[in-house]
Amino acid sequence: MSRESAPARGARSHRATTGSRWRAWLRHHRAMGQDSARRLLRHPLGSLLTMLAIAIALVLPAGLWLALDGARLLDAELDESATLTVYLAPRVEAAEAARIEQALAARPGVAETRLITAAEGMAEFQQALGLEDALTRLPGNPLPASIVVHPVETAPAVVRDLAEGLKAVAGVEEVRLDLAWLERLRHLAELGRRVTLGLAVLFGLGVLLVVGNTIRLAVENRRQEIEVVTLIGATHPFVRRPFLYSGAWFGLGGGLLAWGLLTLGSDWLAAPVSALAASYGASFSLPRLGPAGSAMLLACSTLLGWLGAWIAVSRHLAQIRPR
Amino acid sequence: MIAFEHVGKRYGGRYDALAHLDFRVRRGEMVFLTGHSGAGKSSLLRLIMRLERPSRGRILVAGHDIDRLHHSQVPFYRRQIGVVFQDHQLLFDRSIYHNVALPLEIQGVEPREAARRVRAALDKVGLLHREKALPIELSGGEQQRVGIARAVVNKPALLLADEPTGNLDPQLSADIMRLFEDFHRIGTTVMIASHDLALIARLRHRMLRLHEGRLVADEEAA
Incomplete structure (x- = not known):
């Protein structure tokens, strides 16, 4: 288009290079990032409440995930303690018991054995139950000798086969397999994992709704502005950008609050949890969000905020048509 | 610059807001669009801005059939047009x-x-x-x-105005029109919808008169 006033200037403005377009894009991102943060800060209480709603939605699945992470560590520990207890017949003498132990140790699939004589068994029993007085009054030692067997492989089927084999050995009265409760624990852990995943999906949707609703109101408040910029040639990404930044800021704020709540919560629960674990003779403490976990939480919350805003704005942009 | 070819715009399947529009506006021309309220002035401008699409015919702006613009191209098309509204639409x-x-x-x-x-x-x-x-x-x-x-x-190569003096007194209205004439003088194509006949009659530019959605008069500048 020729301009009598300033033809050279007009020509130059039409020759937008890729570099300058890229710089303009970055400039707008920076401007919108700052502008949307300022808008959030202009209504601190409202913004805080939205972030808190997001944080609460995030804390429950994140906390459960942490607890499960702890349970997985415990599970690994338990795996090593998958042992068989072989009870010998009461009439088997100490020397005979030692011979049987050696025979068991030599079997394939057995990693390690430990003989607990009748006397040792009694001593352990007394110590554990504090029934010294009552037990000394018994006429003899009612406990049989036993052998603790550590299998090489801890897979339930293998251990069960091994137990069958051990039962056939002469002098063995009973083989106890402590697998049932271990399996139960594993099922519980699997249940926990699925519940956590389900909750994470549900509460993630909750975050989308919270952000989406907030952004919907923001879009409604700036309707005239959207109409005007659309009239003078703004593209959809341009119109969407400030709202996407708002959503991301809400998400990030919510994520930071959730992080704080989780840290406070695990501090608060740490003492009773380790006391409880100690009473079972285990050392278990609530795992904490490490740097990777924290980064993951913040990334997820920011992404959810952004996505919630995207859905809300896109739905609205289709409805807003300049008058 | 602008060409309307047998353009019609129908709302709701029955009501013809615009019908049988055929005219051209040359590059650098200044044109007034007049008629009573409801004659279709705003609808015509909305068609040029591609806020609406014609039900019939085609509209060429700078040689391009604007109905064929992909919706992703529309923002870039609108950037070529300057628009002035009666209610200014300032933020x-x-x-x-x-x-x-x-x-x-x-x-x-x-x-x-x-x-x-x-x-x-x-x-x-x-x-x-x-x-x-x-x-x-x-x-x-x-x-x-x-x-x-x-x-x-x-x-912009094209400047559209919808009742730009609608709320202003005669002196201010004349000032505003003088501004549009200045842009016309440096080569911008200007199209102004106005029902202020007294004012635009004095300005001596081409006048397109609409009545009930039809072009009833096309008077060249005297």
Whole structure:
């Protein structure tokens, strides 16, 4: 288009290079990032409440995930303690018991054995139950000798086969397999994992709704502005950008609050949890969000905020048509 | 610059807002669009801005059939057109400067270059000294001049105005029209919808008269 006033200037403005377009894009991102943060800060209480709603939605699945992470560590520990207890017949003498132990140790699939004589068994029993007085009054030692067997492989089927084999050995009265409760624990852990995943999906949707609703109101408040910029040639990404930044800021704020709540919560629960674990003779403490976990939480919350805003704005942009 | 070929616009399947429109506007021409309220002036402008699409016929702007623009191209098409509204459509939460800078911001013009162009546009409408003011602090006539500055800041080839003097007294209206004539003089194609016949009769430009959606008169400048 020729301009009598300033033809050279007009020509130059039409020759937008890729570099300058890229710089303009970055400039707008920076401007919108700052502008949307300022808008959030202009209504601190409202913004805080939205972030808190997001944080609460995030804390429950994140906390459960942490607890499960702890349970997985415990599970690994338990795996090593998958042992068989072989009870010998009461009439088997100490020397005979030692011979049987050696025979068991030599079997394939057995990693390690430990003989607990009748006397040792009694001593352990007394110590554990504090029934010294009552037990000394018994006429003899009612406990049989036993052998603790550590299998090489801890897979339930293998251990069960091994137990069958051990039962056939002469002098063995009973083989106890402590697998049932271990399996139960594993099922519980699997249940926990699925519940956590389900909750994470549900509460993630909750975050989308919270952000989406907030952004919907923001879009409604700036309707005239959207109409005007659309009239003078703004593209959809341009119109969407400030709202996407708002959503991301809400998400990030919510994520930071959730992080704080989780840290406070695990501090608060740490003492009773380790006391409880100690009473079972285990050392278990609530795992904490490490740097990777924290980064993951913040990334997820920011992404959810952004996505919630995207859905809300896109739905609205289709409805807003300049008058 | 603009060509309407057998254009019709029908709303709701029955009501013809515009029918049988056939006319051309040459590049650099200044044209008034007149008629009573409801004659179809705004609908016609909305068609050119591609806020609406014709039910029949085709509209060529700068040689392109604008109905065939992909919706992703529409924003870039609109950037070639400056639009002035009766109610100015200024954003009341930002200064005069930032209102005028808006089209440049959308186009990603370098801030220093944008500042130069915004000041040039404000200078042209005589409001350079008010650049830091908010729209609410300005009179109706001044707000309209800000609207014009925003419409011309990116030097559009085509300038459209929908009742730009609708709310102004005769003296201010004449001032506003003089501004449009200035842009016409430097080569911009200008199309102004107005029902202020007394005013536009004095200005001696081509006049397209609409009545009930039809073009009833096309009077060349006397």
